[in-house]
Amino acid sequence: MADVNVSSLAISPKGAGKTDDSQGNEGIPAVELIELLFFAYRDFVGDADELLVRLGFGRAHHRVVHFVNRHPGMRVADLLEVLKITKQSLGRVLRELVDNGYIEQKAGATDRRERLLYVAPKGEELARQLVALQTRRFARALNECGPGARAAARKFLASMIDPEQRAEVERLIANANGKK
């Protein structure tokens, strides 16, 4: 599932790879970074996919479990906004997670219309395993990159996010940290 396996590609040499060394590129064309990000992300999500398919879940379930674990007590509406999907799409995934005992819903204390979302022990364990898998990949990669790479990677990844939305993502992360 995490396989990229670009094996034995004896492709005829003649292509469109511009050197593109015009503005402090350090000799690295952007198209290389584009392709590396593509493959890196593919393997990154592949880690989780393997575990998820065994449970009959998909990436949608992963995202829900992850964010609910990070933000216990979040409302359904909050989750919809983070995931940027529709109520209907979330509905099926959420129902499956609730039915299988990964997520719990509790009516809000002040506003009883709200169904606040919490991970059940089963869901917390799944979230923990998923984070552990991906943590391992980051740890290995950053270890190869030497000291300072973690801070550099953090800065780089944050910089790749749309500037308008970066503050909100940082707020989301800060909100989830510093608890427990």
Added chain:
Amino acid sequence: MADVNVSSLAISPKGAGKTDDSQGNEGIPAVELIELLFFAYRDFVGDADELLVRLGFGRAHHRVVHFVNRHPGMRVADLLEVLKITKQSLGRVLRELVDNGYIEQKAGATDRRERLLYVAPKGEELARQLVALQTRRFARALNECGPGARAAARKFLASMIDPEQRAEVERLIANANGKK
């Protein structure tokens, strides 16, 4: 389409964000990197999505145009191996791209069973635009990160790829570069 818009998430504080500062973490928990990569990749592909939907295409078309542009004359079997999808899945996408004049197929010179894939001028222009969009995001991000960031990002991204497949990805990239 690139929107993440995690706005106004007034989520109740009480969570599972482990500090996880145990093995040279530079104070940055891996879960932060995981989430940043998630949002970064989302915006990264969002750039291309906007352009593609206007043409009635999806991400599958993007991948095909990109790789055929980088590897002109590749066989259908090669493309299947890179994309890791089935012949049947590729079929529809490829047909649409050919019908709309983005991709051309030519019978192989030595083996006439092969339908070698080439981008038509229209397809080359689309590939160029898509790369330009994503190049812009990398350029902005790396500019924010200061000197040396490009090389560091390249190393980091390559390190995130499964070790077994890294060599093949590097070969693929090297193969596509150094032409034209």
Added chain:
DNA sequence: CGTTTACGTCAGCCATATTGACTTATTTTC
């Protein structure tokens, strides 16, 4: 009391992927 809000759900649609079985053309092998 009427409106709005939070959530859920029914029904239908679309895009992208899957598997299996089969055809056609062509090359390779014996």
Added chain:
DNA sequence: GAAAATAAGTCAATATGGCTGACGTAAACG
């Protein structure tokens, strides 16, 4: 030269994960 293997295309059925629109219900707001 006939048989087998290969490259590609296609048909049919299925799954997943999104989408829109419409509607229902309970609770809160004003």
